[in-house]
Structures are given as structure tokens and as C-alpha cells.
Amino acid sequence: MKLYSYFRSSxxxxxxxxxxxxxLDYEMDFVHLRRKEHRSDDxxxxxxxxxxxxxxxxxxxxxxxxxxxxxxxxxxxxxxPLLPGDAAGRAxxxxxxxxxxxxxxxxxxLRVLLYLTREMGVDDEAKNVWYRHWVDEGLTGLESMLxxxxxxxxxxxxxxxxxxxxxxxxxxxxxxxxxxxxxxxxTVRRINEEMLALPALAGTAPGDQPDSEA
Amino acid sequence: MKLYSYFRSSxxxxxxxxxxxxxLDYEMDFVHLRRKEHRSDDxxxxxxxxxxxxxxxxxxxxxxxxxxxxxxxxxxxxxxPLLPGDAAGRAxxxxxxxxxxxxxxxxxxLRVLLYLTREMGVDDEAKNVWYRHWVDEGLTGLESMLxxxxxxxxxxxxxxxxxxxxxxxxxxxxxxxxxxxxxxxxTVRRINEEMLALPALAGTAPGDQPDSEA
Numbered sequence: 001m002k003l004y005s006y007f008r009s010s011x012x013x014x015x016x017x018x019x020x021x022x023x024l025d026y027e028m029d030f031v032h033l034r035r036k037e038h039r040s041d042d043x044x045x046x047x048x049x050x051x052x053x054x055x056x057x058x059x060x061x062x063x064x065x066x067x068x069x070x071x072x073x074x075x076x077x078x079x080x081p082l083l084p085g086d087a088a089g090r091a092x093x094x095x096x097x098x099x100x101x102x103x104x105x106x107x108x109x110l111r112v113l114l115y116l117t118r119e120m121g122v123d124d125e126a127k128n129v130w131y132r133h134w135v136d137e138g139l140t141g142l143e144s145m146l147x148x149x150x151x152x153x154x155x156x157x158x159x160x161x162x163x164x165x166x167x168x169x170x171x172x173x174x175x176x177x178x179x180x181x182x183x184x185x186x187t188v189r190r191i192n193e194e195m196l197a198l199p200a201l202a203g204t205a206p207g208d209q210p211d212s213e214a
Numbered sequence: 215m216k217l218y219s220y221f222r223s224s225x226x227x228x229x230x231x232x233x234x235x236x237x238l239d240y241e242m243d244f245v246h247l248r249r250k251e252h253r254s255d256d257x258x259x260x261x262x263x264x265x266x267x268x269x270x271x272x273x274x275x276x277x278x279x280x281x282x283x284x285x286x287x288x289x290x291x292x293x294x295p296l297l298p299g300d301a302a303g304r305a306x307x308x309x310x311x312x313x314x315x316x317x318x319x320x321x322x323x324l325r326v327l328l329y330l331t332r333e334m335g336v337d338d339e340a341k342n343v344w345y346r347h348w349v350d351e352g353l354t355g356l357e358s359m360l361x362x363x364x365x366x367x368x369x370x371x372x373x374x375x376x377x378x379x380x381x382x383x384x385x386x387x388x389x390x391x392x393x394x395x396x397x398x399x400x401t402v403r404r405i406n407e408e409m410l411a412l413p414a415l416a417g418t419a420p421g422d423q424p425d426s427e428a
């Protein structure tokens with residue numbers, strides 16, 4: 001498999017974590033978003049949306065969108081599982097992942113921040129207030145889904161990492177990068193720390209990527 | 215089953231379509247977002263994020279987040295299927311749904327538009343420019359994933375409706391409501407029309423809901 005990645009892409013980081021949790025080997029190629037490499041004809045042939053990541057399987061199948069990629073890995077490389085064994089549990093894990101992938105991240109990704117500053121003339125301070133507002137609102141929802149829920153364990157759902165945990169870590173990485181106050185989200189923070197302590201996750205963080213500029 | 219819905223919620227509309235395509239009976243209850251009924255204690259006990267929709271299954275399981283709900287329906291009520299039979303096909307359908315649910319809709323939902331106008335002092339015209347910008351960018355990506363792809367058929371993937379089509383229809387409904395120009399997206403428009411012509415979809419549109427104010 002080959003993963004087209006960008007060190008700072010939250011969605012690419014999710015897929016790196018999922019691949020790592022499953023112990024899968026893969027090559028990497030790098031798509032520099034600020035240099036607009038995602039708009040090249042070669043890359044658009046693989047990923048017509050021009051987004052990162054893309055995962056190309058050994059048979060040439062090009063997969064896009066982090067949620068779809070991780071579900072594909074779960075179907076084609078089921079061990080160890082990243083979804084629980086029961087339908088209600090799988091729905092909860094997918095809902096937690098969506099709470100990040102559909103509620104928090106899209107409003108704060110690079111192209112939205114660029115639109116705010118370049119097209120709408122928003123200054124850096126207002127941009128950062130925007131960022132922290134959506135992180136705060138989104139993590140308030142996520143914390144309320146996790147705290148006190150009987151299925152929450154060492155990780156988001158039970159004592160083994162799932163797809164939800166693979167999505168949580170990059171979101172917290174970004175929140176910390178933008179100086180968001182995470183004290184109100186003790187369950188989210190605890191699970192993030194449990195995840196970062198896993199040996200499997202070594203080397204997956206943005207700062208550890210070959211294309212990192214951090 | 216009981217669906218907690220709001221006539222104008224795009225995510226609730228997706229779930230209404232999925233339930234209709236599967237021919238499932240369900241009760242409805244209504245959560246008025248502008249009256250902040252989604253912030254009531256009773257509703258938050260079902261859906262800690264305070265979002266619409268929530269689907270409560272016959273055994274009391276409360277399901278949140280439209281992608282997770284539709285995957286749950288697919289697992290528990292598999293016929294007719296809303297995902298294709300092969301892993302690569304399922305990944306494509308999920309990626310198309312994510313292209314809507316994670317790329318287009320979140321940036322344009324009600325709370326983001328309210329934040330722009332109330333917190334950032336953006337006027338109506340700039341808000342509508344914002345809306346159309348993200349619809350245009352998102353549908354450009356979606357059209358490029360569909361147009362000319364060998365798996366695109368009468369619907370997004372083949373000749374039977376899938377989860378992707380259930381997500382496409384509400385997005386196009388919203389785009390039309392905001393006066394977006396859809397002429398550049400002939401494949402998206404054609405599939406939307408195929409969907410709207412399905413007898414199963416009768417009664418699912420926002421204007422047909424008992425809580426509609428349109």
C-alpha cells in the first residue's frame with residue numbers, strides 16, 4: 001500500500017494511526033498542500049477532490065476520505081479490529097468519529113482558515129477565536145458522549161483502541177497547536193494520553209513525518 | 215423505531231431517505247432547532263451533542279450522527295442494501311457520502327451561519343457568498359468523483375440507490391434553497407433528479423414534514 005500524506009493533515013494523521021494500530025506496512029508519498037501539489041494532474045487522477053490523504057492498495061485501488069479509508073482497512077485487514085463486535089457499539093464508535101470528522105475538523109481546516117483571512121479580511125486574533133470556538137463546542141459534545149457512558153473504557157469504547165480513538169488524537173493535536181483550553185475535557189484528554197502512550201503510535205505524529213516542517 | 219427530526223436538518227433528511235429506501239416504518243418526534251429544543255435535558259439524554267437527528271431503535275438504543283445511523287440500518291436491516299457488495303465499491307460510496315458530510319455541509323450548517331452573522335458581524339450578502347463558495351468547491355469535487363467514473367450509473371454507484379445518494383439529495387436541496395448555480399454539475403443534478411423521481415422518496419422532503427414552516 002502507498003499512503004499519500006501531508007504531515008500537517010489531520011485526516012492523513014488519522015489514517016497513519018489506523019495503519020499503525022493494525023500493524024500494516026506501507027510506503028509514503030508526500031503532497032505539499034501549501035505548494036498546491038494536491039492540484040497537480042497526477043494527484044487529481046488519484047483523488048479527484050484534490051484532498052489528502054489517498055491510500056492506494058496493492059491492487060491499485062485508490063481510496064479517498066479518511067472515514068472511508070479506515071472502514072476499508074477494517075473490511076480488508078480485519079485484525080486487530082478497530083470496530084466493536086456489536087451493531088450498537090459500532091454505531092457509537094462511528095458516531096464519535098463523525099463528531100470529530102463532521103462537526104469539529106471541517107470548520108477549522110486549512111482552506112476555511114485561509115478563506116476567513118484572505119477572502120473575508122478576518123485578522124489573526126478573530127481567526128483564532130473562531131478556531132477555539134468550534135473546538136470548544138465540538139469537544140464539549142464529544143466529552144458529553146464519553147464521560148460517564150458505560151461503554152467508555154480505557155479508550156473511547158472499551159479497553160481497545162477503535163476508529164474513534166484514531167480520529168480523536170489528531171483533533172487534540174490540532175487543538176493544542178492552536179492553544180485551546182482542554183481542561184474542561186478530562187475524558188478526552190485522558191484517552192488522548194492513553195493513545196499517545198501506545199508503542200504502535202510511535203512515528204505517526206506530524207512532527208515525526210519525513211515531510212515535517214515543524 | 216422513532217426518529218427525532220427537524221424539517222430543515224440536512225442530516226435528518228438523509229436518514230429519512232435511508233429509512234424510505236429500506237421501506238422501514240418509524241414514528242417521528244420533532245426537535246425545533248431555532249426554539250432550542252435540542253438543548254433540553256430530555257433531548258440531551260438521548261443525544262449528548264444536542265444535534266438532530268437521533269434514531270431510537272425498538273430496543274431503546276439511541277443512535278446519533280447520520281453516517282453512523284445509516285451504517286447501523288445497513289447492518290441491522292440489510293435489505294435492500296445501501297452499500298455495494300465489494301470493499302472497493304463500499305469505500306467509494308462512503309467517500310462520496312463523506313465528500314458531502316465532511317466537506318460541504320459542516321461549513322454551511324445553521325450554527326456556522328449564525329456565528330458568521332452574530333459573532334463576526336458578517337452581512338447577509340457575505341454570508342451567502344460564503345455559502346455558495348463552499349457548495350461550489352464541494353460540488354466541484356463531487357462532480358469530478360462521479361463524472362466519467364466507470365462505476366457511476368443511474369445513481370452515484372451503479373443503478374441502485376446507495377448511502378451516497380441519500381446524502382446527495384439533501385445537499386442539493388440546500389444548495390437550491392440558497393440559490394447556488396448547479397449548471398456546472400450535470401452528473402450531480404442528473405442523479406438528484408433520478409432520486410427525486412423514486413416513489414420511495416415521496417414525503418421525505420423538508421416541505422413535506424409535519425413540522426415544516428416552509
